[in-house]
Amino acid sequence: MLGSGELLYIGMRVVLVGLWLTAALATARFTRQLDARPRRLALCGTVLLVLPAAMSAYDIWDNAVARPLDPVGPGSWIWLVFDGLAPIFCLLLLRTLDERNAAQEALRRLASTDPLTGLANRRGFFAQVPAPLAAARRRGQAASLMLLDLDRFKAINDACGHPAGDEVLRHAAAVLRGVLRAGDLPVRWGGEEFAVLLPFTTPAEAASLAERLRLALRAEVPHPAGGDAVITASFGLAPIGGDGAEAALSQAIRDADRALYRAKAAGRDRVVVDRGGPDPMAVPGLSWVDPNWRAPALRAS
DSSP states (O other): OOOHHHHHHHHHHHHHHHHHHHHHHHHHHHHTTSOHHHHHHHHHHHHHHHHHHHHHHHHHHIIIIIOTTSOOOHHHHHHHHHHHHHHHHHHHHHHHHHHHHHHHHHHHHHHTBOTTTOSBOHHHHHHHTHHHHHHHHHTTOOEEEEEEEETTHHHHHHHHOHHHHHHHHHHHHHHHHHHSOTTOEEEEEETTEEEEEEETOOHHHHHHHHHHHHHHHHHHSBOTTOTTOBOOEEEEEEEOOSSOHHHHHHHHHHHHHHHHHHHHHTTSSOEEEEOOSSSOOOOTTOOEEOTTOOOOSSOOO
């Protein structure tokens, strides 16, 4: 019959089996975050962590079934301590690595997010844009780029102060999130200017969406001056060509910026679409930019 010492030893070995298996499962979960080569090494580590669990299970069988009358020697107790420290150390190491990865991910998000509006910044935009553009090309569908600039924003900062201007930007970002569709990628382009990638969207569809945004900004963003003052925005839109992603996006940015210049020059608070081809095409309800038009050196705010 097993004595109290043997029962305690076997109970501790049962706990160790659970610890080793927990460490193995935690390592397997951690491998999903790794690249191919480190993942293979981590999977080997997972297999190695299962072996001590099997050895502890064998030790339980040996002491409880094969040799129940043999007392547990001092050496077995010493090895029990070492066997218990190893999986605990492994779990602590995995937790440290998880915390490090979470901190790195938080820093990455911080580096690619505009802190004022919560939208992506330019860095975040260029990091995220290849995937939706590639998806649109694979399906043979169009994609468009939208640039919008809040009108006379400098006057708001000068008259009402920069905190009031920041509040306008936050409200404008909230309107963008509310009007845009899932899959659209809004970004704070800089200052009072925003950009939106519109995958699976033709220029005409983009213009319709921009008009909804224009009206929503007028209706939903309060002007710091109060009274009858409203926040307006000018929009420049352009299609994104089907050539190389980087070159096509760069050209679309130039075309949309040209359309935005034209919207400003035409009186602000309007949507202008650059067709990006050699001949402007008239579409009811839309304003198309002549590709040969050149913007003035300075753009009015």
